[in-house]
Amino acid sequence: MIRLCTICARGGSKGVKNKNIRYLLGRPLIAHTILQAKATNLFAEIAVSSDSDEILAIARQWGVDYLIKRPDELATDTAAKIPVIQHCVVETERLTQKAYDTIVDLDATSPLRLPEDIVAAVNLLEKKNVSNVITGMPARRSPYFNLVELDECGVARLAKKLDRSVTRRQDAPKCYDMNASIYVWKRGALLTKAAIFNDDTQLYVMPEERSIDIDSELDFAFVEFLAHKGRQP
Incomplete structure:
Protein backbone atom coordinates (compact mmCIF):
# COMPACT_ATOMS: atom_id res chain seq x y z
CA MET A 1 0.00 0.00 0.00
CA ILE A 2 1.23 3.48 -0.91
CA ARG A 3 -0.26 6.02 1.47
CA LEU A 4 -0.47 9.81 1.40
CA CYS A 5 -1.18 12.01 4.41
CA THR A 6 -2.82 15.36 3.73
CA ILE A 7 -3.07 18.18 6.26
CA CYS A 8 -5.30 21.03 5.08
CA ALA A 9 -4.89 24.25 7.04
CA ARG A 10 -6.45 27.50 5.89
CA GLY A 11 -4.96 30.83 6.92
CA GLY A 12 -6.85 32.97 9.41
CA SER A 13 -9.72 32.00 11.67
CA LYS A 14 -12.75 33.78 13.04
CA GLY A 15 -13.13 31.69 16.19
CA VAL A 16 -9.45 31.48 17.17
CA LYS A 17 -7.10 33.91 15.45
CA ASN A 18 -4.43 32.13 13.38
CA LYS A 19 -5.23 28.92 15.22
CA ASN A 20 -3.32 26.60 12.86
CA ILE A 21 -0.02 28.24 13.82
CA ARG A 22 -0.83 29.34 17.34
CA TYR A 23 1.61 27.84 19.82
CA LEU A 24 0.69 24.80 21.92
CA LEU A 25 3.34 23.32 24.22
CA GLY A 26 5.99 25.41 22.49
CA ARG A 27 5.13 24.35 18.94
CA PRO A 28 2.81 25.71 16.24
CA LEU A 29 -0.47 23.81 16.35
CA ILE A 30 0.04 22.29 12.90
CA ALA A 31 3.42 20.89 13.98
CA HIS A 32 1.73 18.47 16.38
CA THR A 33 -0.20 16.88 13.53
CA ILE A 34 2.86 16.74 11.28
CA LEU A 35 4.84 14.97 13.99
CA GLN A 36 2.00 12.51 14.64
CA ALA A 37 1.87 11.63 10.95
CA LYS A 38 5.63 11.09 10.86
CA ALA A 39 5.52 8.94 14.00
CA THR A 40 3.18 6.41 12.36
CA ASN A 41 5.73 5.45 9.67
CA LEU A 42 2.74 4.83 7.41
CA PHE A 43 3.17 7.45 4.73
CA ALA A 44 5.18 7.66 1.57
CA GLU A 45 4.61 11.42 1.64
CA ILE A 46 3.02 14.08 3.84
CA ALA A 47 1.51 17.09 2.06
CA VAL A 48 0.22 20.32 3.58
CA SER A 49 -2.37 22.36 1.70
CA SER A 50 -2.89 26.02 2.56
CA ASP A 51 -3.66 29.41 1.09
CA SER A 52 -1.24 30.92 3.64
CA ASP A 53 2.44 31.32 2.78
CA GLU A 54 3.19 31.54 6.51
CA ILE A 55 1.54 28.18 7.22
CA LEU A 56 3.36 26.58 4.30
CA ALA A 57 6.69 27.98 5.51
CA ILE A 58 6.11 26.57 9.00
CA ALA A 59 5.10 23.22 7.51
CA ARG A 60 8.39 23.17 5.58
CA GLN A 61 10.30 23.83 8.80
CA TRP A 62 8.63 20.81 10.40
CA GLY A 63 9.61 18.52 7.57
CA VAL A 64 6.61 17.88 5.34
CA ASP A 65 7.37 16.50 1.90
CA TYR A 66 5.13 18.69 -0.28
CA LEU A 67 3.61 22.15 0.07
CA ILE A 68 0.42 22.63 -1.93
CA LYS A 69 -0.79 26.20 -2.45
CA ARG A 70 -4.56 26.22 -2.26
CA PRO A 71 -6.42 28.22 -4.94
CA ASP A 72 -8.55 31.14 -3.82
CA GLU A 73 -11.85 29.40 -4.62
CA LEU A 74 -10.98 26.64 -2.15
CA ALA A 75 -9.91 29.06 0.59
CA THR A 76 -13.21 30.80 1.35
CA ASP A 77 -15.28 30.48 4.52
CA THR A 78 -17.83 28.42 2.59
CA ALA A 79 -15.44 26.08 0.76
CA ALA A 80 -16.19 22.41 1.39
CA LYS A 81 -13.54 20.14 2.87
CA ILE A 82 -13.53 17.29 0.35
CA PRO A 83 -12.66 19.40 -2.73
CA VAL A 84 -9.70 20.82 -0.77
CA ILE A 85 -8.43 17.32 0.00
CA GLN A 86 -9.01 16.21 -3.59
CA HIS A 87 -7.00 19.17 -4.87
CA CYS A 88 -4.15 18.35 -2.48
CA VAL A 89 -4.12 14.71 -3.60
CA VAL A 90 -4.22 15.49 -7.31
CA GLU A 91 -1.46 18.09 -7.03
CA THR A 92 0.74 15.83 -4.92
CA GLU A 93 0.28 12.96 -7.37
CA ARG A 94 1.23 15.31 -10.19
CA LEU A 95 4.44 16.22 -8.37
CA THR A 96 5.36 12.70 -7.26
CA GLN A 97 4.10 10.84 -10.34
CA LYS A 98 2.48 8.34 -7.96
CA ALA A 99 -1.06 7.11 -7.51
CA TYR A 100 -1.71 6.54 -3.82
CA ASP A 101 -3.80 3.63 -2.56
CA THR A 102 -4.87 5.16 0.75
CA ILE A 103 -5.42 8.82 1.59
CA VAL A 104 -5.42 9.99 5.22
CA ASP A 105 -6.49 13.53 6.04
CA LEU A 106 -5.58 14.83 9.49
CA ASP A 107 -7.17 17.98 10.86
CA ALA A 108 -4.57 20.34 12.31
CA THR A 109 -7.09 21.57 14.90
CA SER A 110 -7.34 18.12 16.54
CA PRO A 111 -3.89 17.82 18.13
CA LEU A 112 -4.74 15.39 20.95
CA ARG A 113 -4.99 12.28 18.75
CA LEU A 114 -2.22 9.71 19.08
CA PRO A 115 -0.20 8.15 16.27
CA GLU A 116 -1.81 4.88 17.36
CA ASP A 117 -5.23 6.33 16.48
CA ILE A 118 -4.04 7.06 12.94
CA VAL A 119 -2.60 3.56 12.56
CA ALA A 120 -5.79 1.95 13.87
CA ALA A 121 -8.03 3.96 11.52
CA VAL A 122 -5.88 3.04 8.51
CA ASN A 123 -5.83 -0.62 9.53
CA LEU A 124 -9.62 -0.56 9.81
CA LEU A 125 -9.97 0.71 6.24
CA GLU A 126 -7.44 -1.65 4.71
CA LYS A 127 -8.51 -4.79 6.60
CA LYS A 128 -12.24 -4.20 6.04
CA ASN A 129 -11.60 -3.14 2.42
CA VAL A 130 -14.14 -0.33 2.66
CA SER A 131 -14.50 3.05 0.98
CA ASN A 132 -13.65 5.19 3.98
CA VAL A 133 -13.27 5.50 7.74
CA ILE A 134 -14.29 8.42 9.94
CA THR A 135 -13.52 9.01 13.61
CA GLY A 136 -15.77 9.97 16.47
CA MET A 137 -16.37 9.74 20.19
CA PRO A 138 -19.34 8.57 22.29
CA ALA A 139 -21.94 11.33 22.12
CA CYS A 175 -24.64 7.46 19.17
CA TYR A 176 -21.36 9.14 18.35
CA ASP A 177 -20.10 12.65 17.70
CA MET A 178 -17.80 13.02 14.70
CA ASN A 179 -14.60 14.54 16.03
CA ALA A 180 -13.07 15.77 12.73
CA SER A 181 -9.74 14.19 13.67
CA ILE A 182 -8.94 11.50 11.08
CA TYR A 183 -10.47 10.77 7.68
CA VAL A 184 -9.26 7.74 5.71
CA TRP A 185 -10.26 6.99 2.13
CA LYS A 186 -9.46 4.60 -0.61
CA ARG A 187 -8.19 6.76 -3.43
CA GLY A 188 -11.01 5.82 -5.80
CA ALA A 189 -13.71 6.57 -3.23
CA LEU A 190 -12.24 9.99 -2.46
CA LEU A 191 -11.78 11.06 -6.06
CA THR A 192 -15.01 9.64 -7.48
CA LYS A 193 -17.63 9.27 -4.73
CA ALA A 194 -16.42 12.36 -2.86
CA ALA A 195 -18.62 11.71 0.18
CA ILE A 196 -18.12 11.49 3.93
CA PHE A 197 -20.83 8.85 4.23
CA ASN A 198 -20.86 5.87 1.89
CA ASP A 199 -22.73 2.57 2.06
CA ASP A 200 -19.75 0.94 3.82
CA THR A 201 -18.33 3.82 5.89
CA GLN A 202 -16.71 2.60 9.12
CA LEU A 203 -16.29 4.43 12.44
CA TYR A 204 -13.16 4.37 14.57
CA VAL A 205 -14.09 5.42 18.10
CA MET A 206 -11.73 7.61 20.11
CA PRO A 207 -12.08 8.71 23.75
CA GLU A 208 -13.40 12.19 24.47
CA GLU A 209 -10.07 13.38 25.87
CA ARG A 210 -8.44 12.85 22.46
CA SER A 211 -11.36 14.21 20.44
CA ILE A 212 -11.47 17.98 20.97
CA ASP A 213 -11.54 19.93 17.71
CA ILE A 214 -10.51 23.55 18.22
CA ASP A 215 -13.23 25.92 17.02
CA SER A 216 -13.24 28.43 19.88
CA GLU A 217 -11.04 29.94 22.56
CA LEU A 218 -12.73 27.64 25.08
CA ASP A 219 -11.75 24.63 22.96
CA PHE A 220 -8.17 25.87 22.85
CA ALA A 221 -8.15 26.26 26.64
CA PHE A 222 -9.39 22.69 27.06
CA VAL A 223 -6.73 21.40 24.66
CA GLU A 224 -4.00 23.31 26.50
CA PHE A 225 -5.16 21.89 29.82
CA LEU A 226 -5.26 18.30 28.54
CA ALA A 227 -1.97 18.66 26.66
CA HIS A 228 -0.17 19.93 29.76
CA LYS A 229 -1.81 17.21 31.86
CA GLY A 230 -0.58 14.61 29.41
CA ARG A 231 3.01 15.75 29.90
CA GLN A 232 2.88 15.08 33.64
CA PRO A 233 4.50 11.84 34.91
Whole structure:
Protein backbone atom coordinates (compact mmCIF):
# COMPACT_ATOMS: atom_id res chain seq x y z
CA MET A 1 0.00 0.00 0.00
CA ILE A 2 1.23 3.48 -0.91
CA ARG A 3 -0.26 6.02 1.47
CA LEU A 4 -0.47 9.81 1.40
CA CYS A 5 -1.18 12.01 4.41
CA THR A 6 -2.82 15.36 3.73
CA ILE A 7 -3.07 18.18 6.26
CA CYS A 8 -5.30 21.03 5.08
CA ALA A 9 -4.89 24.25 7.04
CA ARG A 10 -6.45 27.50 5.89
CA GLY A 11 -4.96 30.83 6.92
CA GLY A 12 -6.85 32.97 9.41
CA SER A 13 -9.72 32.00 11.67
CA LYS A 14 -12.75 33.78 13.04
CA GLY A 15 -13.13 31.69 16.19
CA VAL A 16 -9.45 31.48 17.17
CA LYS A 17 -7.10 33.91 15.45
CA ASN A 18 -4.43 32.13 13.38
CA LYS A 19 -5.23 28.92 15.22
CA ASN A 20 -3.32 26.60 12.86
CA ILE A 21 -0.02 28.24 13.82
CA ARG A 22 -0.83 29.34 17.34
CA TYR A 23 1.61 27.84 19.82
CA LEU A 24 0.69 24.80 21.92
CA LEU A 25 3.34 23.32 24.22
CA GLY A 26 5.99 25.41 22.49
CA ARG A 27 5.13 24.35 18.94
CA PRO A 28 2.81 25.71 16.24
CA LEU A 29 -0.47 23.81 16.35
CA ILE A 30 0.04 22.29 12.90
CA ALA A 31 3.42 20.89 13.98
CA HIS A 32 1.73 18.47 16.38
CA THR A 33 -0.20 16.88 13.53
CA ILE A 34 2.86 16.74 11.28
CA LEU A 35 4.84 14.97 13.99
CA GLN A 36 2.00 12.51 14.64
CA ALA A 37 1.87 11.63 10.95
CA LYS A 38 5.63 11.09 10.86
CA ALA A 39 5.52 8.94 14.00
CA THR A 40 3.18 6.41 12.36
CA ASN A 41 5.73 5.45 9.67
CA LEU A 42 2.74 4.83 7.41
CA PHE A 43 3.17 7.45 4.73
CA ALA A 44 5.18 7.66 1.57
CA GLU A 45 4.61 11.42 1.64
CA ILE A 46 3.02 14.08 3.84
CA ALA A 47 1.51 17.09 2.06
CA VAL A 48 0.22 20.32 3.58
CA SER A 49 -2.37 22.36 1.70
CA SER A 50 -2.89 26.02 2.56
CA ASP A 51 -3.66 29.41 1.09
CA SER A 52 -1.24 30.92 3.64
CA ASP A 53 2.44 31.32 2.78
CA GLU A 54 3.19 31.54 6.51
CA ILE A 55 1.54 28.18 7.22
CA LEU A 56 3.36 26.58 4.30
CA ALA A 57 6.69 27.98 5.51
CA ILE A 58 6.11 26.57 9.00
CA ALA A 59 5.10 23.22 7.51
CA ARG A 60 8.39 23.17 5.58
CA GLN A 61 10.30 23.83 8.80
CA TRP A 62 8.63 20.81 10.40
CA GLY A 63 9.61 18.52 7.57
CA VAL A 64 6.61 17.88 5.34
CA ASP A 65 7.37 16.50 1.90
CA TYR A 66 5.13 18.69 -0.28
CA LEU A 67 3.61 22.15 0.07
CA ILE A 68 0.42 22.63 -1.93
CA LYS A 69 -0.79 26.20 -2.45
CA ARG A 70 -4.56 26.22 -2.26
CA PRO A 71 -6.42 28.22 -4.94
CA ASP A 72 -8.55 31.14 -3.82
CA GLU A 73 -11.85 29.40 -4.62
CA LEU A 74 -10.98 26.64 -2.15
CA ALA A 75 -9.91 29.06 0.59
CA THR A 76 -13.21 30.80 1.35
CA ASP A 77 -15.28 30.48 4.52
CA THR A 78 -17.83 28.42 2.59
CA ALA A 79 -15.44 26.08 0.76
CA ALA A 80 -16.19 22.41 1.39
CA LYS A 81 -13.54 20.14 2.87
CA ILE A 82 -13.53 17.29 0.35
CA PRO A 83 -12.66 19.40 -2.73
CA VAL A 84 -9.70 20.82 -0.77
CA ILE A 85 -8.43 17.32 0.00
CA GLN A 86 -9.01 16.21 -3.59
CA HIS A 87 -7.00 19.17 -4.87
CA CYS A 88 -4.15 18.35 -2.48
CA VAL A 89 -4.12 14.71 -3.60
CA VAL A 90 -4.22 15.49 -7.31
CA GLU A 91 -1.46 18.09 -7.03
CA THR A 92 0.74 15.83 -4.92
CA GLU A 93 0.28 12.96 -7.37
CA ARG A 94 1.23 15.31 -10.19
CA LEU A 95 4.44 16.22 -8.37
CA THR A 96 5.36 12.70 -7.26
CA GLN A 97 4.10 10.84 -10.34
CA LYS A 98 2.48 8.34 -7.96
CA ALA A 99 -1.06 7.11 -7.51
CA TYR A 100 -1.71 6.54 -3.82
CA ASP A 101 -3.80 3.63 -2.56
CA THR A 102 -4.87 5.16 0.75
CA ILE A 103 -5.42 8.82 1.59
CA VAL A 104 -5.42 9.99 5.22
CA ASP A 105 -6.49 13.53 6.04
CA LEU A 106 -5.58 14.83 9.49
CA ASP A 107 -7.17 17.98 10.86
CA ALA A 108 -4.57 20.34 12.31
CA THR A 109 -7.09 21.57 14.90
CA SER A 110 -7.34 18.12 16.54
CA PRO A 111 -3.89 17.82 18.13
CA LEU A 112 -4.74 15.39 20.95
CA ARG A 113 -4.99 12.28 18.75
CA LEU A 114 -2.22 9.71 19.08
CA PRO A 115 -0.20 8.15 16.27
CA GLU A 116 -1.81 4.88 17.36
CA ASP A 117 -5.23 6.33 16.48
CA ILE A 118 -4.04 7.06 12.94
CA VAL A 119 -2.60 3.56 12.56
CA ALA A 120 -5.79 1.95 13.87
CA ALA A 121 -8.03 3.96 11.52
CA VAL A 122 -5.88 3.04 8.51
CA ASN A 123 -5.83 -0.62 9.53
CA LEU A 124 -9.62 -0.56 9.81
CA LEU A 125 -9.97 0.71 6.24
CA GLU A 126 -7.44 -1.65 4.71
CA LYS A 127 -8.51 -4.79 6.60
CA LYS A 128 -12.24 -4.20 6.04
CA ASN A 129 -11.60 -3.14 2.42
CA VAL A 130 -14.14 -0.33 2.66
CA SER A 131 -14.50 3.05 0.98
CA ASN A 132 -13.65 5.19 3.98
CA VAL A 133 -13.27 5.50 7.74
CA ILE A 134 -14.29 8.42 9.94
CA THR A 135 -13.52 9.01 13.61
CA GLY A 136 -15.77 9.97 16.47
CA MET A 137 -16.37 9.74 20.19
CA PRO A 138 -19.34 8.57 22.29
CA ALA A 139 -21.94 11.33 22.12
CA ARG A 140 -22.67 13.40 25.22
CA ARG A 141 -26.29 13.81 24.19
CA SER A 142 -28.64 11.25 22.70
CA PRO A 143 -31.19 12.21 20.03
CA TYR A 144 -33.41 9.49 21.52
CA PHE A 145 -33.25 10.84 25.08
CA ASN A 146 -31.98 14.39 25.70
CA LEU A 147 -31.19 16.04 22.34
CA VAL A 148 -34.11 18.19 21.23
CA GLU A 149 -35.13 20.23 18.21
CA LEU A 150 -37.92 22.75 17.69
CA ASP A 151 -40.80 21.91 15.37
CA GLU A 152 -42.49 24.41 13.05
CA CYS A 153 -44.52 25.74 16.02
CA GLY A 154 -41.49 26.24 18.19
CA VAL A 155 -42.30 23.26 20.40
CA ALA A 156 -39.32 21.31 21.76
CA ARG A 157 -39.33 17.62 20.83
CA LEU A 158 -36.82 14.80 20.84
CA ALA A 159 -34.70 14.84 17.69
CA LYS A 160 -35.38 11.15 17.03
CA LYS A 161 -38.19 8.91 18.20
CA LEU A 162 -38.27 5.20 18.86
CA ASP A 163 -41.27 2.91 18.96
CA ARG A 164 -40.57 2.49 22.66
CA SER A 165 -39.96 4.97 25.47
CA VAL A 166 -36.44 5.51 26.78
CA THR A 167 -36.21 6.39 30.46
CA ARG A 168 -32.41 6.22 30.77
CA ARG A 169 -29.80 7.50 28.33
CA GLN A 170 -27.93 4.22 28.76
CA ASP A 171 -30.90 2.36 27.25
CA ALA A 172 -30.92 4.45 24.06
CA PRO A 173 -29.11 3.29 20.89
CA LYS A 174 -25.43 4.20 20.96
CA CYS A 175 -24.64 7.46 19.17
CA TYR A 176 -21.36 9.14 18.35
CA ASP A 177 -20.10 12.65 17.70
CA MET A 178 -17.80 13.02 14.70
CA ASN A 179 -14.60 14.54 16.03
CA ALA A 180 -13.07 15.77 12.73
CA SER A 181 -9.74 14.19 13.67
CA ILE A 182 -8.94 11.50 11.08
CA TYR A 183 -10.47 10.77 7.68
CA VAL A 184 -9.26 7.74 5.71
CA TRP A 185 -10.26 6.99 2.13
CA LYS A 186 -9.46 4.60 -0.61
CA ARG A 187 -8.19 6.76 -3.43
CA GLY A 188 -11.01 5.82 -5.80
CA ALA A 189 -13.71 6.57 -3.23
CA LEU A 190 -12.24 9.99 -2.46
CA LEU A 191 -11.78 11.06 -6.06
CA THR A 192 -15.01 9.64 -7.48
CA LYS A 193 -17.63 9.27 -4.73
CA ALA A 194 -16.42 12.36 -2.86
CA ALA A 195 -18.62 11.71 0.18
CA ILE A 196 -18.12 11.49 3.93
CA PHE A 197 -20.83 8.85 4.23
CA ASN A 198 -20.86 5.87 1.89
CA ASP A 199 -22.73 2.57 2.06
CA ASP A 200 -19.75 0.94 3.82
CA THR A 201 -18.33 3.82 5.89
CA GLN A 202 -16.71 2.60 9.12
CA LEU A 203 -16.29 4.43 12.44
CA TYR A 204 -13.16 4.37 14.57
CA VAL A 205 -14.09 5.42 18.10
CA MET A 206 -11.73 7.61 20.11
CA PRO A 207 -12.08 8.71 23.75
CA GLU A 208 -13.40 12.19 24.47
CA GLU A 209 -10.07 13.38 25.87
CA ARG A 210 -8.44 12.85 22.46
CA SER A 211 -11.36 14.21 20.44
CA ILE A 212 -11.47 17.98 20.97
CA ASP A 213 -11.54 19.93 17.71
CA ILE A 214 -10.51 23.55 18.22
CA ASP A 215 -13.23 25.92 17.02
CA SER A 216 -13.24 28.43 19.88
CA GLU A 217 -11.04 29.94 22.56
CA LEU A 218 -12.73 27.64 25.08
CA ASP A 219 -11.75 24.63 22.96
CA PHE A 220 -8.17 25.87 22.85
CA ALA A 221 -8.15 26.26 26.64
CA PHE A 222 -9.39 22.69 27.06
CA VAL A 223 -6.73 21.40 24.66
CA GLU A 224 -4.00 23.31 26.50
CA PHE A 225 -5.16 21.89 29.82
CA LEU A 226 -5.26 18.30 28.54
CA ALA A 227 -1.97 18.66 26.66
CA HIS A 228 -0.17 19.93 29.76
CA LYS A 229 -1.81 17.21 31.86
CA GLY A 230 -0.58 14.61 29.41
CA ARG A 231 3.01 15.75 29.90
CA GLN A 232 2.88 15.08 33.64
CA PRO A 233 4.50 11.84 34.91
